[in-house]
Amino acid sequence: MFGQIDPPHRLLMGPGPVNVHPRVLRAMAADMLGQFDPEMTGYMNQTMALYRHVFMTENRWTFLVDGTARAGIEAALVSLVEPGARLLVLRAGRFGLLLSEIAGRIGADIRTLDIPWGEVATRGQIEAAIVEHQPQIFAAIHGDTSTTMAQPLDGVGDICRRHGVLSYVDATATLGGMAVATDAWGVDVVTGGLQKCMGGPPGSAPITISDRAAAHIMARRHVEAGIRTAGSRDGARPRIGSNYFDLAMVMDYWSEQRLNHHTEATSMLYAAREAARIMVEEGLEARFARHRAAGAAMGAGLRAMGLALYGQDAHRMTNVTGVHIPDCIDGEAVRTRMRAEFEIEIGTAFGPLAGKIWRIGAMGYNAMKHKVLITLAALEASLRAEGFSLPQGNAVDAARASYDKG
Template identity: 60%
Template sequence: MTDAPIPGPIDPPARLLMGPGPISAYPSVLRAMSAPLVGQYDPFMTTTMVETQQLYRGVWATSNEATLLVDGTSRAGIEAALVSLIRPGDRVLVPIFGRFGHLLAEIAERAMAEVHTIETEWGQVFPPSVIEEAIVRVRPSLLALVHGDTSTTMMQPLDEIGAVCARHGVLFYTDATASLGGNEFETDAWGLDAATAGLQKCLGGPSGSAPITLSSRAVEILQSRKKIEAGIREPGDPSAPDAVRSNYFDLGMILDYWGPRRLNHHTEATSMLYGARECARVMLLEGRSAVIARHERAGRAMLEGLRALGLAVFGDVAHKMNNVVAVEIPDGVPGDVARAALLEDFGIEIGTSFGPLHGRVWRIGTMGYNARKDAVLTTLAALEAVLMRHGVAVPAGGGVEAATAVYAGAV
């Protein structure tokens, strides 16, 4: 017991989240999450789960029956995929071009894999030939590859990688947390066996639910590692060499929960389910290709606006994601102080970065609900004011003018 006063109700300040994620959620997603709860086996709950699976098949561009949600942030989806697909001692190849490749390698190591990595300079991506050479040399059972890495803003092309994996009998997993919904993504056409994401970026929701899709080949692996007896799941032997090293993230068990038998595994995060369903519904209602085009236009407008303010863009722009851009912080400008001014004076959040880019770049996102003209122009106008405050010579209105030209079709 303490004598501390009881705080008031939650009352967050108004923010325009223009960083690398999380972002401002679609209003309809927030409304959906406030809907009444029902029981875990209520017919409405089962119907909602089935609808959500079907909607995400459209989002992922797949016919995979095993398309569902993992309850948890995007990292929960990553961990579920890797610990469930990797058997102890499996060789796993992880090409690393940013911070989140290191994350995949760490999780694979925790799953007791023999992890092999290749690396390229931050701001670059891998040619398919380099990945194939590494596959031939390492002979992995699984390739784990980030699609879009927000730490560098780069997007690794995947369209040729699936064929490479198929030629060599390698399972193909990608982390699409930062890219799904705002960039081209073709699960079936690209030959992916597993892919995971989160809601908090281009899908326009809050962090806390991880969409995942699995090929029939991946499902076969999951089915081979589970134990069911008389319709009731029994605890596995944790010392068994083939046991999945997690109960909560055992995708074989989670698939049974989402499947027609609805075998008990955990209590579904009902409000997050509602929100995830709405994220997918909003995207497909607008049109999948239209949403990707909206992200491309907003990203291009932000890019041209930042260039017009005299800011240098980091990395290979030809491989930049639509939804986030990194710019070099001008000499003499304290990066964190300027970010704080944007937040305190304008209510706008942009991001810093990690590792070799810490303190060197700002990362500015245009994704989900915020991939729209007014959000882009407001951010550019506010950034111009902050830069001028720190003595940077910028053309008055230059950023807004350049972005407006993109929306007018002049660029």
């Protein structure tokens, strides 16, 4: 028989999942409630209110999809995009590719704006692509952890609205760490996850939906046969291709109607609620500044080791840093040493960047000075042990200096 859960106490400084805030872990230890108990629906309503702060929005429809961040992406796309609908996807990394991968299964007419990995698109490029392709929906990634670049989205929602296009943004890797300014951007649907800057575990995907996007989705509403009543009304547009990810049905459950769909993932709701509560208590600006300071110090420390950062300085995510693996160094040997000797995880990379860069995060509960300094000290020691010659102590000093100059 296997023993009880007892994971090593490891510092997770990769691109996520990261260490979970202890308050979030404790929140999950609370027992269940019935799905329709007033206390349960009260917690659901509070969670909606909290995530309006997190998403910086007034959107009524702000709730949780029961699955990991990728579940939120698929729920958004399958509910927004009808088979045959034209979708323009901005792709500048693995997660941009994922959007078109998911949309392909929906049967969308996919058009793409492809940007080299490590770069971002300009507003002009986005508008030109929208004019060229005349899509019904535009989809983009805010922070694509595969490249560690953050796509600027100021003005993008306005461009979309001007051209009659619905917009979707995946903010999994930035939510809780960088400003995800749903209403200021003017975008229609944004999804996230808990396991990065929110400081929670993977398994719940917060989502926010504008009224016009909700109307679009509700036009595809369809009540299940098993709970259909004489008053049940369906929308005029084609039924959504998934039952579990049918946001019209999920919204019916999160509305005053409380129409039964799947059983809400109660423990994950407790986790999501507590993660948002911590964020609201800390204050959004203070939290974003904490991530900026950690990211800047990490970058300064890595450069002081003589390493080159990956991608464009102007568009770096503040919470995860891509860094080139030096020539003649086996990146996996360094990662293994970091884990075995220091119990610290840094990230590998995907596809064309595999073996070429590491991705070092400082997210959520880990976006803290001491964790940045420890990680840099351990990386320096590991690189030296692998035969890389570098000036001793400079990384920590540079990171400390970065914090001092604030």
